[in-house]
Amino acid sequence: MPASVVHRDPGTVLDRRSAASLATKHGRDGGDMADVRVDGPAVERGEEILTPGALAFVADLQTRFGAHRDALLAARATRRAEIATARRIDVRPETEAVRTGGWQVPPPPPGLVDRRVEITGPTEPKMAVNALNCGANVWLADLEDANTPHWRNVVGGQVVLRDAVRRTLAFTAPDGREYRLREDGELPTIVPRPRGWHLPERHLLVDGAPAVGALVDAGLYLFHNAREQLDRGSGPYLYLPKLEGALEARLWALVFDHAEQVLGLPAGSIRATMLIETIPAAFEMEEMLHELGSHATALNAGRWDYLFSIIKVFRDAGPEFVLPDRAAVTMTAPMMRAYTEQLVAVCHRRGALAIGGMAAAIPSRRDAGANARALAQVREDKTREVGDGFDGSWVAHPDLVPVCREAFDAVLGGRPHQLDRLRDDVSVTPEQLLDVAGVPGERTMAGLRANVEVAIRYLAAWLAGNGAVGIHGLMEDAATAEISRSQVWQWVHAAVELDTGETVTAELVRRVIDEEVAAIGRLDHVDQARALFEQVALAEDFPDFLTLPAYGLVE
The missing domain is CATH 1.20.1220.12 (Malate synthase, domain III)
Structure with missing residues (x-):
């Protein structure tokens, strides 16, 4: 007999036959159905997300891919030790054929052709409505770094995404003010960012062990929204954080292939943008795009996580890897310029879009001087990015959308991107990527x-x-x-x-x-x-x- 899917909340027990029927439909023997237990408090409207079918789907992902993820996390530690001993990283000689081959990723899908302005933020109802109404091209719905993984946030974020996809999202503040999606014009394409491979979800247990947080986030979103997005002329798209190399990208490709088969989606309809925010990934950009294959769309250049990764990987490699004040390490530092120019060159050579980093400034509506300085800084940052060949960039506040759009419009005009700008002038060496000592400050x-x-x-x-x-x-x-x-x-x-x-x-x-x-x-x-x-x-x-x-x- 298949095991029940149960909640800690004593009033909720999910129908085991529903979960078993999904497993049978997906080609699994109901007799070896995983035991799925929701060990978290009740969340408002959680029953719309934690359905028997959705939980069985997540459990299936965990059963199939959880051990693979565990092995990749162990490989990270081995790789870190190798790098620390050598005190350098280089491209992998065994993947030379990938780097020299003539392959490309598929063209950008509907809703991701023009990404000149992307707004990031958590899946909190008020901020989500504001993000969707701000005029950006893409909303990065952040289930990762901008989200505390309280169970209410994990499940509540999926409720927000479900409503946002169906254009029914609304929120009433304690003071009575109402927030609703605008009815005029197009809304941004929704692209959630699940948690990184390293984080567990202890409130959802599969065979008694916490599920992988990334599989919970991505699995629930795809189960409830993939078909709906396709029917609306868009698609199921994701941002993938904290990857450290091509093998981790390959695992996502396997997850997406399986999800498409189980959910009856067209092959290659799940598309993803990978964040290159770790130093090992900076040496495997092409390999990562190649391994993600038909699911690849773009790469993104970060800052703080990238610097964090440099410290983590080279933490005991000597004084030449000790950074100055973090505020001094700007995107114009030589090693950061090498990283971003390499990313643009790789992306455009392979037909992928290059998305720039975060403008984290919060415009001031009370201090005109501070506001002018913040906007000028953002304008300079975005002008540099589009000048380098980036196809779009991130902002963290709705008031920054016009500033970013202005910078990209000045170069792109009516074109949706600049994939035709191949940056053949870029030739980056490992030494340039690792030139920590050359950072002024x-x-x-x-x-x-x-x-x-x-x-x-x-x-x-x-x-x-x-x-x-x-x-x-x-x-x-x-x-x-x-x-x-x-x-x-x-x-x-x-x-x-x-x-x-x-x-x-x-x-x-x-x-x-x-x-x-x-x-x-x-x-x-x-x-x-x-x-x-x-x-x-x-x-x-x-x-x-x-x-x-x-x-x-x-x-």
Whole structure:
């Protein structure tokens, strides 16, 4: 007999026959049906998402691909050790045929042909309505870095996505103000970003073990929305974060192939954009596009996660890999220019779109001077990106959409992209990608304090359930906390000397923490945030992701 699919909520037990019939329909023997248990609190309208069919579909993905994912996570550690020993990365000689071949990815699908302005944000109802009404081409619906994985956010985010796809999303604020989708004009194409491969979902158990968070997020979205999106002339599209190489892209391709077969979707209809936000991935861009194959559409260039990855991978490789203040490492630094120009060249050579990084500024509607400075900075950033050949870029606030659009319109005009600009002039070496020593800037006490203060403020908000946080005029997400705490860890272990003449030690960091927490004052979850920051910034062994211990503190 197949096992029941049950909730912890004693009032909800899902029909085992429904789950078994789905398994049989999908070619599985109902007798070996996985046991699926929802071990989380009830969520409003959760029954619309956690249906027997949807849970059986996610369980099927977990059963088929969970062990594969586990093996890839183990391979990450082996790869990191190899790189640390060699103190360099290079392209893989065994994939030379991929890099020299004449292949291309399929053309952009409907809704992703013109991506000049993409707005990012969490799947919170009010912010989702604002994002969909802002005039952007794409809404990156973030289930990852801008989202605390509280169970209410995980399930509630899927409710928002379901409504957004069907154009029924609405929200009434406590003050009575109503937020509804506009009825005039086209809305942005919806592209969710599931969690990275490393994160579990402990509230959904398959055969007694937590499911892979990425499979939960992507699986629930595809089950409920893939066919609907195709019927509406768009398609089931995703952003894929935190990938570290081609084998991880291949796993996503296998998941998508299987999902298309199970859900009766046309082959190649699930399309994805991969974020190149780790240093190993920067050396496998072409291989990743090749492995994702018919599902590949674009690559995206990040900043904070990319720098975080450089620190993580080369954390014990010597002083030449110690970064200056994170604020000093701009996208115009030589190694960052090498990274972004390489990405554009690879994408256009292979027929994929190149999407630029985040403009995190929050425009001020009260301070005209601050607003003018923020808009000028964003305009300069987006002008540089489109000049380099990018086909689109990200913003974090609706008020930045016109600024980004203006910069891209000035170059693209009526064209949807600039795939015809091949950037044959670009020739990037491994040494250029790894030229950390060539990044201008100092290591300062102000930089140390900023890392401590911003990370603790962000973590306090994250623990409260808010993954997208405005701090000092910038919209921050988990990537900010990662680069902040990893830089502190690196400076401690490298015994960095600051501009004040002080050496960064654990004792100095704790003193700074005391002072910054006192300056912050009363803030919900600040004590938990402080303890978490100390745990991940001052540990003897580097924690790979702060969100893993942080996840143990929510709910």
